[in-house]
Amino acid sequence: MVNQYGIKFAIHLITSHFGNLVAKVCENLLRKGPLTLQSLIRSTELTPLQVKNSLLILIQHNCVQAFSSEQIGAGGNEVKVTQYLAVFSNILHRLRFPKFLAIVSQELDKDCEEIFEGLIQHGRLTLEQICDRAEAGKSGRGDPAIRAAVQENFNKLLNARFVERCPAPEPFIEPPSETKSSSNKRGAKSAKLDGAPETEEQRILTAAAPLEVLRFSNLTTSGADFDPEDDIAGSSVGEKRKHGSLELDEEFGSKNKEVTLWRVNFEEFIRCLRHKACIENVRARLDDGAAIVLKAMLDATRGAEKKVRSENSVSLSMNTIFEEVMKSEVGRSLTLDRVRASLVQLGCSPSDETYSIDLKKIIELAQNEEVESIVLKRYGRDAYRMFRLLSKAGQLLETDKIADMTFVEKKETPKILYKLWQDEYLHMEKLVVTAARQVSFLLWKVNKPILWDHVLDEMYHAALNLNQRLIYEQEQKELFSLQSGAHTGSIEKDRLRNAKIYLQSSLIKLDDALMLFHDF
Structure with missing residues (x-):
């Protein structure tokens, strides 16, 4: 279930990148779930051509x-229908x-970066x-010579798992009760946790x-049969696909030619950013030595096949x-002793000289620290101490006991706790004890x-506000450039430049926190 502001933020991103018509189609899919083409046309009140073009984009x-999937038709028979799912x-x-591009730039060369940038631009x-x-x-x-160089650089991206084959254009989905095990395919990460x-x-x-076995394989001469005339009118490079099977008109098809399409492998980049977040958290919480050892462990496992790599432990x-x-x-x-000491710091328990580390615990610690910092900034140090106590206790505690353990005045404690409860940061239960007289706790x-x-919903809200302010500042800058000439122009x-830099850096930091709760 996507959060309310998560949907609003996603719609804002689509609007700023592709315009209002595409965003309207996307909004209906995000809010209502998978829909058929006819359902989208009815719910958006757009023309069939507008909906089709939006889906193509x-x-x-x-x-x-x-x-x-199969649905019951008007005559009571099962009919095969095509639906569309928004991938939040x-x-x-x-x-x-920009973060993905920076990773490619650091790990590979400029030529690889240019190829990757093309995939980012065209999808x-x-x-x-x-x-x-x-x-x-x-x-x-x-x-x-150029084509040979491109092939070589593309293979570098493929070997690093930064690009992958595109998914099937229209897989058949069986009803949940009949769904068979698909162990030969990669599952979604969150389903494994x-x-x-x-x-x-x-x-x-x-x-x-x-x-x-095919996901990162480039055994065939993919795309050799590409014909520019097959492109959709007004579309950019890369929009040729097998659309005929997507319930769209044949005029949008690609004559059913078998081609291999490539895209950015989001999963690999999220894994890289996840590892980076773990390393930086360990560096801040422990020391540089522990961070160096953790990075070495993660680097050592990166070359292993995906099927033998664990998402949560090394x-x-x-x-x-x-x-x-x-x-x-x-x-x-x-030294070797210093490495052993760092492994102890990291909580690695040796077994036959094999050390294991749980990345999930590091992520959970980082999540706790992120929320604690929000409480500290928003509600003050007393509230922070109470929240931290309750977070670590993991059980119900009575008001007076919280006051005693955090050294906060008993008169102020209920006010602070009530404020945290009002803002949905705490859970409250009322206990009534009947003895000589009735007492409630x-x-x-x-x-x-x-x-x-x-x-997470609050973070989506903040990211939406930051994006909107960033767009506003950009518009102000463009407007000012048209009206420049006054003495105060340079000021x-x-x-405007400083405001843009500040907003962009704030958005980058906020996105790091978003990934911590949504992607990691």
């Missing part, structure tokens, strides 16, 4: 996934494209289209995902860890699952 940019996480990832491309973009940029049409049952969205995305031998630590310049200053606790959801320019 959303599918092209990985914001919507089509799928088919992929919409949010549009905010993180999906064939290898032929990627080569055409490179040739157009270097004015070398049909140059075999805590044994949580798969949601409808996860089932659809899992069914659409390519087989793991297990390595002492020799492997020490060998990886020695590969970095900062790691060479650490107020008991308090932190209900983390509910609170985390509330905090106003500096103010």
Whole structure:
């Protein structure tokens, strides 16, 4: 279930990137769930052509996934229908494209970065289209050397798992009761955690995902049969797909030619950012030595096959860890004893000289710290101490006991606790004891699952406000540039530039917190 402000924020992102018509179609899918083409036309009150074009744009940019399923028709017979699902996480990832690009820039070279930037801009491309973009940029049409270089750089991105094959255009989804195990395909990450049952969205995305053996494979000459005339009128490079099977008119199809489309592998970038967040949290909470050791452990497991990598834990031998630590310049200053001490700091428990670390615990600690910092800034130090006590206790505590344990005046304690409860940061229960006389007690606790959801919604709200203010400041800057000439011009320019930098940096930090609660 997507939060209220999460939907508003996603709609705002789509509006700012693709306009109001596309956003209206996306909004209906986000609010109502999967819909057929006819249902979308009725609910949006747009023309069929407008809805079709909007769907094409959303599918092209990985914001919507089509799928088919069986439904009971008018005559009582089962008929196969195509529906469209808005992929909320992929919409949010549009905010993180600069972070993804920075990772590629750090780990690979400029040529790889240019290829990757094309995939970010166009959503999906064939290898032929990627080569055409490179040739157009270097004015070398049909140059075999350029195409060979593009192929080599594309393979680097593929080997790093920064790009992947696009999912199936329209997988068939069986009813939940008949859904078979799909162990040969990658499941959604959240379905693996805590044994949580798969949601409808996860089932659809899992069914659409390519087989793991093909996902990062480039064995065929993908896109060699690309014909520019097949492009949709007015569309940018990369919009050629097998649309005929997407319940759209044949005029939008691609003549059913078999091509391989490639896109950004969001999963890999979220994994990189997740690991980075864990390392920085350990650095701030412990020290540089523990952060170096954790980074070495994560780097050592990165090259392993996805199927043998665990999302929540890392297990390595002492020799492997020490060998990886020695590969970095900062790691060479650490002795074997210092590495062992850092592993103890990290809470690694050795078993036959194999050390395991639970990344999920690090993420949970980071989430606790994030919420505690919000309480401290918003409600003050006394409220912070109470919240921290209840968060660690994990059980109901009585008002006077909280006052005694946090050294807060008993007269002020109920007021602070009540304020936290009003703002949905605490859970309250009333206990009535009947003895010689009836006495009532107020008991308090932190209900983390509910609170985390509330905090996430507040973050979406804040991100929406920041984005809107950023757009406003950008419009003011453009307006000012048209009216420049006054003596105060340079002062106003500096103010607008500083405001934009501040808002952008605040949005980056807020997005880090968003990922902590939604993606990690």
